[in-house]
Amino acid sequence: MSSHDCHCQPAVHDYFSQNLYTWCTNCGNYGIHAAVKRALTCANIKPDQALLCFDIGCNGNGSDKIDGYRFHGLHGRIIPFACGAAVANRRVKVLAFGGDGGTLGEGLNHLLHAVRGNYNMTFILHNNLNYGLTQGQASPTTKPGMKMNSSPDGITADPIHPMRMILGLEPSFAARTFSGDVRHMTGVLEAAFANPGFSFVEILQSCPTYNKATPHEWYQERTFDVGTLGNYDSKNLVWARELAEDLENKIALGVLYHDLDKKSFHDRLANRQGFTSELVDEVSTRSVADLLKILQ
Amino acid sequence: MSTPVYQRTVVKVAGESGQGVNSVGEIVAKSLKESGYNVFGYREYPSLIKGGYSCYQIDIADQAIKSSSAEADLLVCLSRVSVHAYLKTIRQNGQLLHILPKLEFSTEEKEILAERQIKVEYVDAGKIALGAGGTGIMANTVMIGILLHLLGLSEQVVLRVLSEEFARKPEVLAANKACVAAGREYQLESITPPVMPTVTNPALDDAYLLTGNHALALGAVAAGVRAYYAYPMTPASSILTYLASWYHQTGMLVRQVDDEISVAQMTIGSMFMGTRALCATSGGGFDLMTESVSLAAMTETPFVCILGQRPGPATGLPTWTATGDLNLAVYSGHGEYSRCVVAASDIESCYDLVQRAFNIAEKYQIPVILLTEKEIAESLFCVTKLPDAVPIERHLVETAELAQLKPSDRYKATETGVSPRWFPGTSPATFDGNGDEHLADGSLTEESEPVKVMYEKRMRKQEVLLSELPEPVLYGEKDPTLVLVGWGSVKNTVVDALPHLAQHYPDQKIAYLHYEYVYPVRTETLKKLADSGAKMVLIENNYTGQLGALLTQHTGMLFPHRILKYDGRPFFIEDVLQEVSKVIAGGTK
Numbered sequence: 001m002s003s004h005d006c007h008c009q010p011a012v013h014d015y016f017s018q019n020l021y022t023w024c025t026n027c028g029n030y031g032i033h034a035a036v037k038r039a040l041t042c043a044n045i046k047p048d049q050a051l052l053c054f055d056i057g058c059n060g061n062g063s064d065k066i067d068g069y070r071f072h073g074l075h076g077r078i079i080p081f082a083c084g085a086a087v088a089n090r091r092v093k094v095l096a097f098g099g100d101g102g103t104l105g106e107g108l109n110h111l112l113h114a115v116r117g118n119y120n121m122t123f124i125l126h127n128n129l130n131y132g133l134t135q136g137q138a139s140p141t142t143k144p145g146m147k148m149n150s151s152p153d154g155i156t157a158d159p160i161h162p163m164r165m166i167l168g169l170e171p172s173f174a175a176r177t178f179s180g181d182v183r184h185m186t187g188v189l190e191a192a193f194a195n196p197g198f199s200f201v202e203i204l205q206s207c208p209t210y211n212k213a214t215p216h217e218w219y220q221e222r223t224f225d226v227g228t229l230g231n232y233d234s235k236n237l238v239w240a241r242e243l244a245e246d247l248e249n250k251i252a253l254g255v256l257y258h259d260l261d262k263k264s265f266h267d268r269l270a271n272r273q274g275f276t277s278e279l280v281d282e283v284s285t286r287s288v289a290d291l292l293k294i295l296q
Numbered sequence: 297m298s299t300p301v302y303q304r305t306v307v308k309v310a311g312e313s314g315q316g317v318n319s320v321g322e323i324v325a326k327s328l329k330e331s332g333y334n335v336f337g338y339r340e341y342p343s344l345i346k347g348g349y350s351c352y353q354i355d356i357a358d359q360a361i362k363s364s365s366a367e368a369d370l371l372v373c374l375s376r377v378s379v380h381a382y383l384k385t386i387r388q389n390g391q392l393l394h395i396l397p398k399l400e401f402s403t404e405e406k407e408i409l410a411e412r413q414i415k416v417e418y419v420d421a422g423k424i425a426l427g428a429g430g431t432g433i434m435a436n437t438v439m440i441g442i443l444l445h446l447l448g449l450s451e452q453v454v455l456r457v458l459s460e461e462f463a464r465k466p467e468v469l470a471a472n473k474a475c476v477a478a479g480r481e482y483q484l485e486s487i488t489p490p491v492m493p494t495v496t497n498p499a500l501d502d503a504y505l506l507t508g509n510h511a512l513a514l515g516a517v518a519a520g521v522r523a524y525y526a527y528p529m530t531p532a533s534s535i536l537t538y539l540a541s542w543y544h545q546t547g548m549l550v551r552q553v554d555d556e557i558s559v560a561q562m563t564i565g566s567m568f569m570g571t572r573a574l575c576a577t578s579g580g581g582f583d584l585m586t587e588s589v590s591l592a593a594m595t596e597t598p599f600v601c602i603l604g605q606r607p608g609p610a611t612g613l614p615t616w617t618a619t620g621d622l623n624l625a626v627y628s629g630h631g632e633y634s635r636c637v638v639a640a641s642d643i644e645s646c647y648d649l650v651q652r653a654f655n656i657a658e659k660y661q662i663p664v665i666l667l668t669e670k671e672i673a674e675s676l677f678c679v680t681k682l683p684d685a686v687p688i689e690r691h692l693v694e695t696a697e698l699a700q701l702k703p704s705d706r707y708k709a710t711e712t713g714v715s716p717r718w719f720p721g722t723s724p725a726t727f728d729g730n731g732d733e734h735l736a737d738g739s740l741t742e743e744s745e746p747v748k749v750m751y752e753k754r755m756r757k758q759e760v761l762l763s764e765l766p767e768p769v770l771y772g773e774k775d776p777t778l779v780l781v782g783w784g785s786v787k788n789t790v791v792d793a794l795p796h797l798a799q800h801y802p803d804q805k806i807a808y809l810h811y812e813y814v815y816p817v818r819t820e821t822l823k824k825l826a827d828s829g830a831k832m833v834l835i836e837n838n839y840t841g842q843l844g845a846l847l848t849q850h851t852g853m854l855f856p857h858r859i860l861k862y863d864g865r866p867f868f869i870e871d872v873l874q875e876v877s878k879v880i881a882g883g884t885k
Contacts, residue, residue, distance in 0.1 A: 019739050051569070051720045056731075064728045064739040069720035071568060071729040072738075073561070074591050080558035084565025084573065085720075087549060088523065092569065092721040110561075113554040271543045271550075279549060280570035280719060283520040285688055291514060291542055292682070296504055 010046045012037045015067045022061055026216070028128060028179030028205035029058060033066055035185030036095070036124075040068070042186065043193045045093045053082040055098035055107075058132040062097075076106025079114045079123060086121040087265060088279040093193065094121040101131040104140040104160050111200075115169045118197035119265045122189070125162060125200070126179075128207035129214060136210030146213065162202050163244040163256065170237065172197035172262040175255045176244070178223050179205040180216045184253060191255050197264040204251070219251070226254035234258045303358050303493050304869075306365045307443065310351035310382045311374030313344045316436050319461070320374075321352025322505075323440055324447075325676055327457045328356055329505055331449045332496030337505070337676030338364040338866070343530070343614040349378040356447075358493035362642050362677060362788035366868035369490045370446070372439055380405070388412045391487050393442070395421040395435055417487045421479075428478035430471040437472045441479020446489050451480060503680045508672035511643040511682070512602060513538040515650030516574050518685045523549040523566045523573035525559045530614050531670035532576040532604035556581035560588035560601070568597045568729055570719030572654055576602035579621045580611070582628065582665075589663045590629035593754070595729040596707065596715065598657035598664075602650070605669045605784075607864045616864030617671040619784045622842040625665040626815045632751075634660065634713070634758035636765075637815035639667040641787040643677045645812060651686035659691045660714060660757045667814070669837070671785040671866040693718045701725035703737035709749050713756030762816035769810050770821065772798075776807035778880070779825050781855070782835040783811040783843050789867040790835065796869070797876055804880060811843060819851045826853055833857040833879055837867065857882075 015037040023029045040050055047068040054060040056075035063072035069092070073081045082096035103111055103125055114123065130148060131137040138148040138155040141162065145154040166174050173195040177188040185203065192199035204223070206216040226232040226243060232254075233239060240257040266272060309324065311317040318339065325337045334357045341350035355364050367387035373379045373394040383405050386392060392414055399418065401409065409416065419442065421435035430437065444454045458476060462469040506514075513535050516524065526536040540550045553559045559575045566573035577585065582603050592599035603625055607618035625637045636656050640646040649666055657664040693701060693716045701718065706727040708715045715736075718725070728738030733750060735741050741750075770776075771787070772794045780790050790808045797806045807830075809822060826832050834844040834855035839862040844855045859875040861867055 047726050048724050049721055053565075061740070063730060064734075064737075067726055069726045069729075070738070071565075071595065072731050072740075074587055074731060077557060077561050077588065077591075080553070080561035081565040081568075083558075084523070084525070084562030084567075085569040086565075087562075088566040088569035088571045088573070089719075089721060107557075109554060110558055113558065269549065271547060275547060278571075279522040279566065282522045282547070283572045283688065283690070285520060285685055286517050286546065287685075288514045288517050288682070290545060291517060292504060294542070295506060295510060296502075 009044055010041055012041045014047050015040065017065050017067050019064045021065050023058060024209045026206070026208040027058065028203070028207065029062055029126070031179045031182050032124070032126065032185065032203055032205070033062060035182045035189060037066065038182070038186040039189035039193065040093070042190050045193070049091070050093045050095065051085055053078050053085065053094065053096040055096070055102040056133070057099035057102055057126070059097045059099055059126045061133070076102040077110065078102070079107060079110040082121050082123070083114055083117065083119040086119055090120055090266070090278055095124065096121060097124045097126060099132070099139070100125065100127045100129065100141040100162070101139040104162060112169060114198055115166060115171045115200065117265055118172050118262060118268070120196060122192045122199040122201060125202045126205050127162060127202055128205040128211055130207060130210045132207050132210055143213065161247065164241070166200050167237065167241050167244055167257060170259070171200055171257065172259045172264070173199040173255070174240070174257045175200070176202045176204065176253050178219050178253055179203050180220055184225065188255060195258065197262055222249060223251045223253050226252050226256065235260065304361070304365055305356040305490050305492055306353060306368040307356065307370045307372070307447070307490070308351050308353040308368040308382060308385065309372045309374070310349060310378035312346070312377060313341060313348050313350050314346040315374050316433070317350050317352050317374065320436050320440055321354060322676070323457055323461055324443060325354050326505055327444055327449050327454050328354065328447065329503060329678055330453045330457060330501050332498050332500050333493065334358065334360050334497070334500065335505070335676070335678050336361045336364060339674050341615050349375065349381040351378065351382060356493060358495040360678065361792050363792040364866065364868050366870040372443055374436065374439070384408055386412065386414050390414050391490070392416045393419060393487050395419055395439065415486045417485060419482065424478050424482060425475050428474040430475040434472060434475045437475035438479040438482070441476035442482055442484070445480040446484070446487065448489060448492060499680065500678065503678055505676050505678055506643050507534065507674050507676055508640065508643065508646045508668055509534040509674065510538060511646035512576070512650055512668065514682065515647040517542070517546055517548070518647070519651040519654045520572050520688050521548065521574045521654070522571045523551070525551050525553045525562045525573065525575045527553055527556050527559050527577065527581060529578040529581045531606055531673035532578055532602060534674070535576050535602065556584040557588060560585035563601070564588060564592050564597050564599055567599060568595070570722070574600055574602070574650070576604060578604045578606055579608050579624060582621070582624060586628040587630070590631055590633065591731050592663045593629065593633035593635065594631070594731050596661035596754070597729060598654070598661055600653045600657050600664045600666065602666045602668060604673050605667060607862065613864040615670065617669050617785070617837065617866050618862060618864065619667070619669055619786070619837040620839070620842070620862070621667065622783070622814065622846070625667055626846065628665070633754055634662045634761065635815065636660070636662060636664045636761060637667065638664065639783045639812060639814050640672055641785055641810070641812065642672065643679045644683050646672065647682050648686060649812070655686065655689045656761070659689060660761050661717060662757060667784065669785050691717065698723040703727045704735070707734065707736045707738060707750065709736065709753040712760045713753045714760070758816055762818065765813040765816065765818055767818045767821045769812065770807050771810060772807035773805035775805060775828070776825065776830050777805045778807070778831045778833065780806070780808045780833045780835045780876070781822065781843070781847070782808065783814055784837065785866055786835050786837060789869055789872050793869050793872040796873060800873070800877070801880060806876070814843065815846070817846055817850050819847065822847060823851055823853070831857065831879070833859060833876070835859040835867070837861055
């Protein structure tokens, strides 16, 4: 990805919070927060112009460790909350964060429908292959055979391949990045913010406490950015699907797919075309006389 | 008591799902209304698209009515199954008109027909329709013609209503008009015009025939609702239909969402961002929403949900009525928190309460649940005008003060428990709407003292709200000897029955105490009436008497007299007359 040495307003420290982090040492979340702050800053989004929505999980415990307007919702349900917030006011940038447990377990349907609706928001999947906050149970992305807290003989269900699933829905934007590379995450997130529809960003996240199988170094050795291919075309869905497949040996990172022509949520609403106001601007008493006439 | 309700004429059209019974009912109701009759339209139908039996009953009166009679003067049947289902609802000297060749009655049915001296006549409506240039399905339209002629309505009115009904299908209008004309000309052999109420009111020409869901949808528009989210579920589904059909006029974002959890979450998201968003569902859908209701309470995000009741448990009777979800509303969601539960009963209250629900939700930053019922949601009420719109009150931080806010103002512990509220993007004072227990700026805490402060702050709102809610309303006698206590659509039947009760029991002074604001519950009026020695009678459309239990919990007062109905049907006027007569006959308990 391109470098990010831009001169931005606001500054990264505007997103600073006085609250102390409560994550484990070397948790992937530190890097993710750093990248989110940088990307928001580079996209010239001030804290009071952003709404950061957090699911339940280790990521959600960071909701008060970063500035901006924030919401910390229910397990698995942050995506529809964020969709509802985003459609009400496009002047505020809406991001949502969820783990692999909440997003792909408890609330999987929400993710699929948000992609279909192409809501104007960025969703960031913290994929660390387990339930961290409840102490290391298997998640839908835990690899087969892994012995987890809740499955001493190894889990027996086949894992969900998040990117395969998302690309199957022909999203407007799908990218993958890695919690160990702040610069890469920043670039991916900034590209995600620029997409007017639903941006799906999967972050392969290390979990030093409960995921010993794929630590930081494991990802570092196996990941590569699609930009290094030289001729990669992120408009090519077939290619994206092909590249996204491998999660074991050569793991592709970067903007895997971007459909520039896909209409965003608002552009699809026939009755909202021509509106210059946002839903938050429009709350006022309205006469129902014309509607009563229809009913008479 | 078998006394028929005076000055009420009842016509019931019955058939199977898919036969257009509802359309026939609406055309007849509208024609009656435009001829100056007060009408109330009641639907019964199965949860099917084709088959089963359904009916559309129209009660016709010389004064405004909001309830149905259990018995019909004239039953018009379009299917065999519906004859057998509804024959026993024909009253003494009633009549049965049908379109079924070689219709056979059971022994029991023959006895009913003989005992009640019911006249029966067959009309080959299909043949008449074909003869008039229509199709077989237009047998319905022939029956409309026959029926409206029988009720003495002018051709002019009928044709006008028909033109409006078929405005979107001009290609079939001419044939339908011809079928109505053929029906009007048809000479019946034995069926005679039912006795109609004598007084008609020309002003009703301009009145509206609305369902409760129309009124809720109109109330939402008046309340400034800019986003409506729903997943289809009877009896709330038509709110979605109506708001969607108007969205080009209103510009409202109307969205069918993919499950009720998403519906609730999107509503909370839109409210958090700063617009007014509404959602509606029925019991099963609301069950799915309850975790989100708890979230709205914790983050002090206003939330308004319409809960359209139908009988449960589980799928229950999806297309029938009940008021079994008061407990669900009052006790929904985990944890303890302030909330408000209001219950509509008719058009006026539906329209009014949606607007007030938003004002309450925004003032106290709490969930407000608006209860309605299939009986209210889908019945057709005749109204001359809607109540005045309720001024929008949002209770937000003034624009001029936004720049001076601190993050810790958002959940500041105030005397009333209500903290300043503002929206993302409007002030440099950012905060965390945290579903975890939090400090005044939303930052997470698990410390004993601040936890207590926040808990108490949220609970204080319940007390302040209670002090501002109105007492229940007393209908009928001012110093009663017998008081019926209820909520929801029960009001409509009881209030319609009061004049009849007064006539039958001149030595009793009977009143009805109606709870529209159900929770937190006001009890002063109730206690005063009970203390005066009046006999207190609970009346509810459920098995356990849920309002009664709530009132007992808050007053210690017991309700030995209970009129409860839980068969999926609303209270018919005869139910109230019979049950009250039993209470009176039983003496003082």
